[in-house]
Every structure is written in C-alpha cells, then in structure tokens.
Amino acid sequence: MQDVARLAGVSISSVSNYLADYPYMKPITKQHIQEAIDALGYVTNERARSLRSGRTGLISLSIPSLTQAYFAELAEEIIAAARRRGYGILIESTGFSRDWELASVAAMARRATDGLIMSPLAMEDSDIPRLRGEFPLVLLGERLFDVPAPHVLVHNVEVGRALTEHLIAAGCETIAFLGGVLESNHPSAEVLRTKGYVQALEAAGRPVRPELVRTLVGEATSRAGVELVERMVAEGVKPDGVVCYSDLVAFGVVRQLREMRVRIPDDVRVVSIDNLDEAQYTMPSLTSVELGRRQIAELAVDSILKQVKEGRAPAGELYADYEIMYRESSPAVGS
Amino acid sequence: MQDVARLAGVSISSVSNYLADYPYMKPITKQHIQEAIDALGYVTNERARSLRSGRTGLISLSIPSLTQAYFAELAEEIIAAARRRGYGILIESTGFSRDWELASVAAMARRATDGLIMSPLAMEDSDIPRLRGEFPLVLLGERLFDVPAPHVLVHNVEVGRALTEHLIAAGCETIAFLGGVLESNHPSAEVLRTKGYVQALEAAGRPVRPELVRTLVGEATSRAGVELVERMVAEGVKPDGVVCYSDLVAFGVVRQLREMRVRIPDDVRVVSIDNLDEAQYTMPSLTSVELGRRQIAELAVDSILKQVKEGRAPAGELYADYEIMYRESSPAVGS
DNA sequence: ATGAAAGCGCTAACAG
DNA sequence: CTGTTAGCGCTTTCAT
Numbered sequence: 001m002q003d004v005a006r007l008a009g010v011s012i013s014s015v016s017n018y019l020a021d022y023p024y025m026k027p028i029t030k031q032h033i034q035e036a037i038d039a040l041g042y043v044t045n046e047r048a049r050s051l052r053s054g055r056t057g058l059i060s061l062s063i064p065s066l067t068q069a070y071f072a073e074l075a076e077e078i079i080a081a082a083r084r085r086g087y088g089i090l091i092e093s094t095g096f097s098r099d100w101e102l103a104s105v106a107a108m109a110r111r112a113t114d115g116l117i118m119s120p121l122a123m124e125d126s127d128i129p130r131l132r133g134e135f136p137l138v139l140l141g142e143r144l145f146d147v148p149a150p151h152v153l154v155h156n157v158e159v160g161r162a163l164t165e166h167l168i169a170a171g172c173e174t175i176a177f178l179g180g181v182l183e184s185n186h187p188s189a190e191v192l193r194t195k196g197y198v199q200a201l202e203a204a205g206r207p208v209r210p211e212l213v214r215t216l217v218g219e220a221t222s223r224a225g226v227e228l229v230e231r232m233v234a235e236g237v238k239p240d241g242v243v244c245y246s247d248l249v250a251f252g253v254v255r256q257l258r259e260m261r262v263r264i265p266d267d268v269r270v271v272s273i274d275n276l277d278e279a280q281y282t283m284p285s286l287t288s289v290e291l292g293r294r295q296i297a298e299l300a301v302d303s304i305l306k307q308v309k310e311g312r313a314p315a316g317e318l319y320a321d322y323e324i325m326y327r328e329s330s331p332a333v334g335s
Numbered sequence: 336m337q338d339v340a341r342l343a344g345v346s347i348s349s350v351s352n353y354l355a356d357y358p359y360m361k362p363i364t365k366q367h368i369q370e371a372i373d374a375l376g377y378v379t380n381e382r383a384r385s386l387r388s389g390r391t392g393l394i395s396l397s398i399p400s401l402t403q404a405y406f407a408e409l410a411e412e413i414i415a416a417a418r419r420r421g422y423g424i425l426i427e428s429t430g431f432s433r434d435w436e437l438a439s440v441a442a443m444a445r446r447a448t449d450g451l452i453m454s455p456l457a458m459e460d461s462d463i464p465r466l467r468g469e470f471p472l473v474l475l476g477e478r479l480f481d482v483p484a485p486h487v488l489v490h491n492v493e494v495g496r497a498l499t500e501h502l503i504a505a506g507c508e509t510i511a512f513l514g515g516v517l518e519s520n521h522p523s524a525e526v527l528r529t530k531g532y533v534q535a536l537e538a539a540g541r542p543v544r545p546e547l548v549r550t551l552v553g554e555a556t557s558r559a560g561v562e563l564v565e566r567m568v569a570e571g572v573k574p575d576g577v578v579c580y581s582d583l584v585a586f587g588v589v590r591q592l593r594e595m596r597v598r599i600p601d602d603v604r605v606v607s608i609d610n611l612d613e614a615q616y617t618m619p620s621l622t623s624v625e626l627g628r629r630q631i632a633e634l635a636v637d638s639i640l641k642q643v644k645e646g647r648a649p650a651g652e653l654y655a656d657y658e659i660m661y662r663e664s665s666p667a668v669g670s
Numbered sequence: 671a672t673g674a675a676a677g678c679g680c681t682a683a684c685a686g
Numbered sequence: 687c688t689g690t691t692a693g694c695g696c697t698t699t700c701a702t
Contacts, residue, residue, distance in 0.1 A: 001679065001680070002679090004685095011680080012673080012680085013682085014680060016680070016682085017681095019680095020681080044679085044680080045679055045680070047678085047680090048678065048680040048681090049680055049681075050678075050680090051678085051679080051681095052679075052680045052681045052682085053681060053682090054678080054681095088672090291677030325673075
C-alpha cells in the first residue's frame, strides 16, 4: 500500500480511502491510484484489514453434518447468500455432538470470524448461558428458545397441516404420518409437523388414529422409511395417503410401496418435506415441501451482518416461507 | 495480553512465549501466567495473531457443489481432517463455473487463508498460469496436470478394473458399463474408469462390445441411470452384470431394474463407485467402491500444512487407496 | 530464562 | 479533498 501511494503520488490514507469508496475524492486522484494499483498488482491484505477494522469478512456456520443432504443443501445456500454480500463461510461440522457445538461457540471468543450461524441439536438448556455474549449469533431451528439471539424458523406446523389438507382434498380416506410423534412437549420438527397433521384431520372432522402415526426408531434414513412401511402393513394398516417426515424417509417409503406393488399415486399418495435435489429424480418424482432454504439462508446471513454493525440482536423469530412442490407421487388437485 | 502480563507480573512477551509453548521457562512463571489467563478469561485474538505470524489457521476448499453428495461427503472429511490439525475450512462452492473457480484462486492473493484445496472442473489449460504462485495449493482429481502443485488422485483405472474383475469372477457373462466413455483422450474419471473396465475384459480374453458401454447424457443423476437402463433394454441389450459410473447413477439403475422385475443380484449384479452414505440404505444395498475419502482428505490437508511451512510443493501425485464394499447388489465371491 | 522494542499492513480520527 | 498520526493485539528478533 506504501508502494501504491508512492507511485500514485498520494498518501497512504488516500489509497485506503479510495479502496473504501470514500465519496469526496477527485476523479483524477482516483485514476492515479487505480493505475498504481494495476501497475503493481496490489491486493489488500485481509489479515491486516481485519485486525484493524475488527471485521474478518467471515461467518462461521455450525451444522451437524454435511453428509445429511438437507444440511448440505442448506449450507450451499448459505454460502451463496454470504458470497452475494461479500462474505465467506467457515463450516464447522459438529456431528450432533454437544462438545463440538460448544467448541464452535467458544471459538467465537477468538474472533476468527464475525458471527455464528448455528443449528443447535445436541446442546442443552444448561448451555444457554454460554450463548450470551456480544458476538453476532443466529440460531437455526426451534431448539433453545431462551437464547438472546434471533431464530430462523420453518413453519413446521403449517407444513404438516398443508400437506395433510392436500391429501384430504385429493380424496384420501386413511392418511398416515410416517416419522411423526404424537405425544411430546419437546418442540422438535417431528412433533410440530405431526401437530399440523392432527390439526388438519380435526379441522376436517376426522379421527386421529394413533396406529397411523408411526414414529422413527433411529435416524431419518430411507432404510427407516422402508421399515416403517413394512411394519405398518404387517399390522394390517393400509393408508391411501402418506405424509413423510422427510424426503430421505419418503425415498424408502416409496421404494418399499413399489416393492409391494402398490401404485403411486393411484393406490397411495405420498408427500414429504425437504425438497431435496434428488426428489425430482426418483420414480415417481416426489411431491415435497420446499422449506425456503434460500430464504432461510438470506435471513440468517442478513441478520448476522446487521448484528455485525449494531451488536447482538435480541431474541426473535424469523420465518421462512414454504411451498409445496407438486410432483408425480401426489399431483396437485384442482380446487 | 497486556492485562495478563501485568497480573502475572511478567512481560507481555513471556505470555506470548508461554502460549507458544516456549521450552525454556520456569514452571513457576508458567503457573503465574496460567493463573492470570484463567482469572481474566483471556483468549488470543486470532486476527492479530495471523497478521503478525502470517498464518490464519484456515484453508480454503473450493468444490463444485455441496448439493452433490460425493463432494459434500468429501468436504465433511476434509473439515474433520483439518480440525484434527487445528485448522478450519472455508468452503467456496464454485457451481462448476470457471469464473468462480478463478475467483477462489484470486482470493488467495488476499491472504485470507493459508492455502487452497481445489477441485478444478471448469478451468481450462489456459488458466494454468494463474495457479502459479507461492501459496500452498493442492488439486483434487486428474484435471490440469501441468500445474506446479501436488495432485491428490483416485485410482480410477484400477477401480474400474477391479469391479469388472469382480463381476467376471462372479460369473457374469455380459457386463455393461453405465456412464462410461470409450473413446476420448481427456483423462476424466469416466474415461479412466471405462479404461479399467476394458482392461479387465481384455485380460479375461473377452470382447469389448460398444453397445454395452452407455454414456451419460447430462449430469450423473439417478434419473440418468433410469434412462440409461430404459434405453439399453429397449435396444435389446441385457447384461447380467453392470458397473455404474457412480452411486447416484446406480441408484437409478437399481430402481429401474427392479421396476422391470429384474432380480438383483440373481439376474443382474450391480456394482458402483463412491460409497455414498445412502448406498447402505437402498434396497438391495449397493456394492460400491470407497474411494478413500478420508485418506484423500488427510493427504490434501497434510500437503497444505507442509507447504505452509516449506513453500509451494512441486507437481506430484498422491494416491488414495480404494476398497470395494460388498453388499447385497453383488456379494463378494469366494475365490 | 525473561524483557524491550519494533513492527505485521491496514483503518480511522482528525487536522489541514 | 488529502495527509498525518496513532494504533489494532500479537510475534519475534535481540538484548540482558
């Protein structure tokens, strides 16, 4: 920068001003500086800039695992949203471990990044005090509500309700929820989505039959979807409409139903949530809810950037819009 | 740090020495410093450290897309490998675009990270000069060989050969390669894997029948796999063994074969490459090659760290070991 | 075995 | 509109 200043015949601070788009500057001066920059191939050293300015241009993203397609696709959107704003994303994969989640919070004190977007899945209420602090923070999902920071949320209840309403409108008589949880006071995605399912049934004056709500045993994989269908059918439960907790589960559900020669959507309609890339490519393609990942990404990044300027934002809820993407497994019905 | 020094009754540089594990230091001094650090809750400011030391503790990872499961899972391993060495990973998703790939190279001049691990898929030979420079660099994959930097590679030819040999040993008479490319001088993964397939057939004294090598039209999705099978069967080509270019393609291949009531592995054995997480969960589970993602990750990160110390390494090839993971779609055969 | 001093390269008041 | 000045918080010789 010294060299640029010398070559341009100006002071070092004019160069700095130029780089910062300082408005009051003679065009001729600008031009000289630009020429010197080009001649020397100068690029600013981000390390020095960040020490002095207090900003790194980086945001930490702490998510459970990139191996889970939903998180990978969300990360992709967050990277894109950050880049549009001139920011970079440092990814920390926490593997559903409380220790790693806490580690990524602790790392904020080291000021290697300007803020943290995190999906706290393993942290406990007792860890909430550690999330206090001045650093910009955004939480993804409905856990840990008492943290003094904004939460970016998905309309889980409404999504469950909308999908169920769609199946009702399509004429389904017996609607199952695979991967749901009926009784619980923990506000997990499963519970909330199931709540929406129940609301829709009740609004339609239908009974909620517990044998139609099948809870996942382990992780939400397609194998789990296969098993859920096997067990349900073995018990003689035969729905003509199925809401799946997630696309991964739905992939297994669809596969197993076809295996059993059930026609989709003719015999059974299948709908799901996540709208993974792969949902377009299955046979049949899968009707699924786009949870607004792009919007989630933008809300989260924008909130961080705002907090960088104005300090930690208070607790609050930012909701993303969802959309049912109708595909072959359950086409839209004309209203 | 000032405060810590004052409280411990030592100089600021002793604190720095302590933090750097300087060996010649009285235990009592160390203890005082540690007490002061604990009392004040001091943590080093990484920004200042990196300005002075020239190291950021971050590595850039430039890959096409996290939406592609293979890259997402590779990224996961690289993040883990970096973390084990105290490093963080900044992910840049280039979306197969040459401009974004070049941007992530250009960003290195800004010194926001210590090195770059990149998968150059869209860059051209004419861009090679831009990859010259002093910054630590590791290339993933077989493209752009004339770059003066180490390449981390997968034994593509051998993998294609080993899978084909396995099918031959299993008694398959008619072996197809779905997603292969027979004629080409570009050393892409498709071409190399197909070359291995050809080698195995020739070694077994079998003819290479061009109608058995089906080239993908668009991206390697499961939908493409479905279409490949449809077209092949429509042409009357009916293999009893299938090597798929990747797991994603294989998912579609398996789905379509079952759709056509072909039994796997009884009528047709199916093998593939990538060993995605999902390969264990399909029906039947998929025999697939683990390309040694973990080793790829460690080789790449270690090379970067070595280059951080010793400067850009010369061109060279680092190979990861592969392993066939036998599953239901083609169980191992007793030799 | 410890301390003093000199910056790393840049930004941000503030003065002119 | 441009230049001077004073550091950001740490590491790193080099003395002692």
